[in-house]
Amino acid sequence: MPIETITKAGRRRYRWTFERIIEDRRVRKAKLLPAGISAKQADELGRKWDSETYALHTGIVKPVVTIGECVMAHVADKSAGWKDATKRIQILEKWAPWFAEQDAMELHEWSKEMVGYMRAHVDRNGAKKRPLSDAAIRNVLAYLRAAIKYAHKVGRIESDQTARMIIPPVNNERHHYPQRREMLQIARACKHREVRAAIRIAFYSGMRRGEILRAKVTRTGFSLADTKNGRPRIVPIHPRVAVLARRVRFTVTVKQFEMAWTAARSAAGYPDTKFHDLRHGAASEMINAGIDLFTVGGVLGHRSVASTKRYSHLVTDRLADAVGRIGRRE
Incomplete structure (x- = not known):
């Protein structure tokens, strides 16, 4: 079975392993499944990863995980512990059309285009809009980056490509000291x-x-x-x-x-x-x-x-x- 039960830090966890010879090449992968899932969920996730891994290494299909999927998983799993959950979710919903269908592994050009749009004074239809400050842009992209990193952590995407995102630097230091x-x-x-x-x-x-x-x-x-x-x-x-x-x-x-x-x-x-x-x-x-x-x-x-x-x-x-x-x- 690709799913086995292990003990980690005194808690029962599930681990997925994939080991096959594909086109005369040995492919071996292993991932620790998210804590708290049931045996049935672990089996379903294991079968899904088996299928994706086999398809990837045989060249049948390249799996695409969108930023939208990463965000939905992050919100579902972690939003209960966010102090700013309401505000963060509202911001994510506002910008969803820009990232919902974007491949989470292709971030460089997409982030550059998104930053340009956020800074622009007109929208895609030529109508006037209010540009965002670099601090506000950085805030939105930070939420998306956190979701993508989480997706990688729980095994939804193969690698973390967030280092390739174009995020504007912000100097938040103020120099006003009221007397x-x-x-x-x-x-x-x-x-x-x-x-x-x-x-x-x-x-x-x-x-x-x-x-x-x-x-x-x-x-x-x-x-x-x-x-x-x-x-x-x-x-x-x-x-x-x-x-x-x-x-x-x-x-x-x-x-x-x-x-x-x-x-x-x-x-x-x-x-x-x-x-x-x-x-x-x-x-x-x-x-x-x-x-x-x-x-x-x-x-x-x-x-x-x-x-x-x-x-x-x-x-x-x-x-x-x-x-x-x-x-x-x-």
Whole structure:
């Protein structure tokens, strides 16, 4: 039988093996089947892979797996664990006509053409359309790349060709670090009580918007059980927002938050300031106060030092002072 039962990491798994002499050449392949499938499903998948492998090596047919098939499998198997599942699926559905029938093994020219279309100001019928930024394009292609990689991982396609995809590079680094005066002016212009409190908390904690809205206030600080880097953390409460932390309970929706924030920043004269910039402002304040980058990264919840390095240029003055002390006697 091409399907055999094995034990891997203490769990029962199925493995498919193919070993035949085809046109005087020995062909041997083996794959571990996805975890959690039944014996019947394993047999069906094994027979399917037998047929495809034999056809491929005899030249009868070249199997084509489309990106659309990869995406459907990825969504079916993994979307339950995605935090952004609704948004991701909506984006994939929007661009499905561009990838649904595309061979998942022929990615170079296709991705180049798709990037060109996404950047264009007109559609295929010549009608005007809004071009996507490189950041948005990269986001869409990243979803497709993940689906293709998953298809290869579970044995749907023979090889992973995603390295041949043309994906535009994006520099997401921002260099706006709001100072306390700017934060206060925006907060005073904000008419929504909860958003006004969030503005102050963001500046004095470095927390993201989503973290502020779901944080639990404890004796040790803002408790975050679920963060972007996957690790829980405690953010100490600054004395200047201690009262807000105790009294304000956030019930505002994301849409309401965005509307109130946009109105407040415009009224205060800072129409280009993003709420996330307050997090950068918090990092700037800590660094200017002499706090080392490692500690700043800990407060912000960075998982790697690379994330904190974006603030390294802020310590230039302190580095110059340190160099100037070389050779001095006490």
